[in-house]
Amino acid sequence: MSALNDYYAALERLKANKPEVLPKGSAINNDTVALEAGRKRGSIKKSRHAALVEAIEQAVQEVGQNVLSPAQRIKQAKTKTKAVKSAYEQLEEDYEKLLEKFNSLLLENFELKKTHQI
Template sequence: MSALDEYYAALERLKANKPNVLAKGSAINNDTVALEAGRKRGSIKKSRHTALVAVIELTAQEAGQNVLSPTQQIEKAKNKTKAMKSDYEQLREDYEKLLEKCNSLLLENFELRRKTHQI
C-alpha cells in the first residue's frame, strides 16, 4: 500500500470515527490524517498532496468542523481583540458618566441636607 493510499484509508477511518491510532472524535485535518496513517505530523504538504489536502478540507467541512488556515485564525483573533477593546472602551465611558452623575447627586444631596438643617 502506498503512502497516498494509507492517507486516504486513514481519512476514511477518521471520517467514520473509527480511528486505529488516535482517539475517537479527533479533528479531521492534515496532521491527524498523517498521524492516523502512521506518519509524522506535517508530512502532508499542500505542495505535494494538493488533491489529498482538498479532500481533507472538504471532509472536515462536511463533518461540521471549521477549517481555518493559520492566517485566518490570526485575523479572527485580531478582530475579536478589536471588538473586545471597543466594548471595553464603551463600558469605560459609561462608567465615567455614571460616576459623574453619582458624584453630582451626592453633592446635591449634601447641599439639600445642609439647607434643611438651616431651616
C-alpha cells in the same frame, strides 16, 4: 501499508484534527492529505484516485472547513480583540459618566440637607 491506505488513514486523522505530520487545524484538501500520508504535494490525482478525491471532497463538506488557517485565526483573533477593546472602552466611558452623575447627586443631596438643617 499501501499508499491508498496511507491516504485514507491521513484523511481520517485530518478529519479528527489529530494529524501526525501537519500542524493541528490544517485544511483538508488533496495536498494536505498527501503530505499527512508522507507523500509529496500533488501526488493525489483525480485520474488515479477518483474515489479518494471524492472522499476528500465529502470530508470537506462534513467538516465544513471550520478549520481555519493560521493567518485566518490571527485575523479572527485581531478582529475579536478590537471588538472587546471597543466594548471595554465604551463601558469605561459609561462608568465615568455614571460616576460623575452619582457625585453630582451626592453633592446636591448634601447641599439640600445642609440648607434644611439650619
